[in-house]
Amino acid sequence: MKGPLPQLTRRVLTDGGLETDLLFNRGIDLPLFSSVVLLATLEGREALETYYRPYLELAHRHSAGFILESATWRASPDWAAPLGLHQCGLDQLNVAAVELLHRLRSKSATDPLEIVVSGCVGPRGDGYDPGQIMNVAEAANYHGHQVRVLASAGVDMLSALTMTNINEATGITLAAAEVGLPVSVSFTVETDGRLPTGDSLMDAVTAVDEATNDYAAYFMVNCAHPDHFAAVLDEPAAWTRRIRGVRANASRCSHKELDAMTELDAGDPLELGQLYRKLLHEHPQITVLGGCCGTDLRHVTAIAEACARLPMSS
Template identity: 45%
Template sequence: MGGIVGPRGDAYQLNRDITAAEAEDYHSVQLSTLRQAGVDFACAMTFNNIEEAVGVARAAAGAGVPLVMSLTVDGTSRLKSGPSLAEAVAAIDEQTDAAPVCYLLNCSHPVEFEPGLETGDWIRRMRGFRPNASKMEKIALCQLGHLEEGDPEELGRLMGGLAQRYPHMDIWGGCCGTGHVHLEEIARNVRQARESAQA
């Protein structure tokens, strides 16, 4: 059983005023509660700021809760606060003694995050993706007043391509706007990529 932890503020805006120490204090309450509830792990979803990510990772370690850190990027393929994915993962690991069990990406379409998947050892810490259904910018999506489904078949193909490029990744899902059709397309394409690699 897993628990979810979100950022203190709006995941699509900057939370520049929070320090790692403040984030550790803030998130420790929820993580301690999740620990008391008997969760096997927690997932910190849609984090875009290194300081807050460091704080929540330290809070999880202090509470004895294994933590999956899920980051999100904007249209620049970087965290809203500025760093690249590689820089963010390296910084969080360095400041927490690699406390997160692993990293994910969520709440971004592959057209946003794929250019940020630089080569390097850091990518081995990334275990999977939970993409948005739509390529639309996040604030625009929030203003629609309904879920935007995008193109499920294209999303499935893109995720299959990622599965082919990164055979170590084993966590696949969906975020905003995704439903069973998207997940079926993702599963089908990831399975085909895996079978093709084994052939």
């Protein structure tokens, strides 16, 4: 894709909860919740294509752009050994994940200029628990490896998803700046609307922007239910204009409750769609619509239908 990111000027869709859909709905084993391992086999690659393709068809029906997010959320260097891989093997799977998205884009009925291939970067550790927090330089150095691999594979942008702390989000943003790629930064929040570190979403967005000279293309919220963060976004402040995307959970449960679950809480897709509609009515600058844990094609379809033709702001 050449030119500006379509989500900067219009609404686009993205997928739902890749890992929870594959694991709970399709019965596909994901060691350590890592979907990148599927790229190692023909069957795994076919499973991923089968997962992505209906989302592209949904975007085509709604004449919407689409962000194809690579299956690399849990594919940074620390995960190589636990997954039984050498670093070069994990790097190859990162590249294969991006190559699969390029093939899907080339076969899609949607205008290729409206489909963004995004390299997904997840937290170094757990997506719900910040654990031992790196300083900014350490985070930039650690994530820089995967960022360079994804950049070499030809992604259009990078997406830092499920960020639990400010330093890691800042480090990834600086790593993206090093390779000259646009990046979106998506924080996860607890039921009180704050990051797992206790920092407010306002402080997180402001801190990353201040440390990186506003480098991030935009910010998002993911892996939380709209009820957990909608009120926070209602604060009359300039920083909320930087929030341009939402990938919400289907469940209202806390991260601790979700972590302990053995069955999927898929919530109510139609209700979730209406919550997105309300959110966009109040925040028309939001342009990226997708889902996270517990969501699947049903949820994103409901979101797309509920939010169709809503006005937006720049």
